[in-house]
Amino acid sequence: METGSISRVRNRALWVAAAHEEGITAWPTPASTQGRIEVRCATSTTISVLAINATGTWLGMKNVLPIMQKAGHGSIVNVSSLAAIISGPAVGGGAAYSASKGPVRSLTKHAAQWFAKDRIRVNSVHPGPIYTSLMSNYGITEEQAADPVNVTLPPHIGESSDIGYGILYLASDEAKFVTGEELIIDGGYATH
Incomplete structure (x- = not known):
């Protein structure tokens, strides 16, 4: 997905809803933008990051919730970030990223309260340092990513x-008894 392509996020949600109209019962939201954010983010870049991470999550839920209500149950898992809880790095546009993942956290809690009566659970996952193809694309090796500065417990980098x-x-x-919760998966990073 290209940065700033909110219509693609919305179209993905609509396509999935149409393909499974009779019974969507689980919906993971997109994890993140897939572009690098430079230290001095342009306003348009920040708006794009917010559109994909925050608005994209909202649009996804907006489109699947009526289907889950019709089915009489469901589970939404929003992918936020550890950066929504303890902030991101002070380099590389971390503020824009953190600001875009904070609303995912809030939307999750709001939706969990609002749709519990419909037997729809809404939770969020907050990944910490995870080695992905995005890191590899920017020349970061798995060994560099697993540096003790980035990973605390256990001594290896997380995987998708x-x-x-x-x-x-x-x-x-x-x-079935878990809703409105934040599952932090970070190898102990937040403990420091």
Whole structure:
């Protein structure tokens, strides 16, 4: 997804809703923008990041909630970030990123309260340092990413599957008593 492409986020939500109209019961939101944010963000870049991360999450929920209400139950798992809780780095546009993930956290809690009566659970996942293709694309090796400055406990960098398993749990019936919660998956990063 290109930075600033809010229509693609909305279209994805509409496509999924149309394809599964008779029974969407779980919906993970997009994780993030996939572009690098420079230290001195242009206003348009910041607006794009907010549009994808905050507005995209809202549009996704807006489009799947009526389907879940019709089904009589559901689970939404919003992907936020540890940066929404403890802020992001002071370099590389961290403020724009953190500011765009904070609303995901708030929307999750609001929706959890509002739609509990419809048997719809809404939770969020807050990944910490995770080695992804985005890091690789910017020349960051797995060894560099696993530097003790970035990773605390255990001594390795997180993987996408670590986040996926958290989302899988929250979307499953095993989490039937979990709503409005923030699952931090960060290898202990927030403990420091």
